[in-house]
Amino acid sequence: MSALSLRAPFFVVNPKSYLYGDALLSLAKKADELAHSYDLDILFTAQLIDLPSIVARFPHLIACAQMMESLQPGRGMGHVLPEALAAAGVGATFLNHAENPLTVHELAATVARARELDIRSVVCADSVEEGTWIAHLHPDIMVCELTSLIGTGTTADEAYMRESTQAVKAISPQTQVLQAAGISTPDDVYRAIACGADGTGGTSGIVAADNPHQVLEDMIAALVRARADFY
Template sequence: MQIKRPFFVFNPKSYLYGEELLRMAKRADELAGQYPECTVLVTTPFADIANIANNTSHIIVTAQHLDGITPGRGIGHVLPESIYYAGARATFLNHAEKPMALADLAQAMKRAQELGIKTIVCADSVAEAQAIAMLKADVILCEPTELIGTGQTSDQSYIEQTNAAIKAVDPNILTMQAAGIASAEDVYRTIKLGADGTGCTSGITNADSPIQMLEDMIVALNQAYQEEK
């Protein structure tokens, strides 16, 4: 599967697992089928990857992390082949909750690319985003660490500056802006400001109706995209 603009990542972290996560993933899958011009990704804990992949067909099942190891030694690490076999076709890397040294990140990206696993790599500054762009990430998530989970989105200048910095290195890299996304209006605004994609965690998991919020956000994503055409 290819990630294309516009895309939305539902990233429930460790808030959801098992049957509740499967229920949300199935709804995301239905919405991805309903809006085929939008790419929808759902991250899952490692133990849930196979269950989600086996019960969906339109979303891109996404791992929370992988390590740059090859089959052999590496107990406790995440083998890229294992998540690919389970059904993951994308992975987050260098999230603020799972930061990586540059050498480890580069090796993890290399292994993901060898297997055809798309990389969504997090950067918390313009300089870091440019460095990651040089490593040929598929998607760069530009997310100031201090805004994660606050409900406060990145301002227009930050979004425009990071988008421009990444595209100057490689125009084919997709930019994701997701800091503080808490409503469908935030999703609409972020795409209108030029981001290729966005995503959400607590704005969905903590909503009165998580499924309704997920739907509202994907509808807003599609609306912003359709208005650009």
């Protein structure tokens, strides 16, 4: 496995643009406590301006940017410099999310830049076919999620989760696979790991809940049960 591999099963808390500032840090504090208590890896995404606070305050989380670019130091006003993320202690970055897709050229270049700086690349794919192509870039983590299910509370069926995971592993065995679209309950978390995923995570299922802290705790408990059953 790669030196940047996470301990499976792992979890991703991805507040997108729902949370920022104090509200985001409150959820990060809960995630940090859970990561420490259960001895597991949790990626926590945040707005760029909040990432240094995540790094400074929560040592048990892996701070994750929501995007990055292949920019080199120098000119590039308004873009996200990989070296700046690395210097801030950011350990991972999402790439090619359905809400921020990249061209083929930029995706390949940015995965390479992340590798140069020991930043984990977490690359999204919308289908088995797209995931198969992206696997040739050997990202650290592949997110196999159908765009049509993002934010719906409906997860992919077991056949898709197994097929997409196996397709990635056949080309890039060291790439870890995250199944996450529509994850909204502890049962969803458990099922994703049962279907062979290395990790899972959530956004609206957590942040839009009446009690996000409790939902996150329940999801992590389900992940721990899956770890005991399948690892």
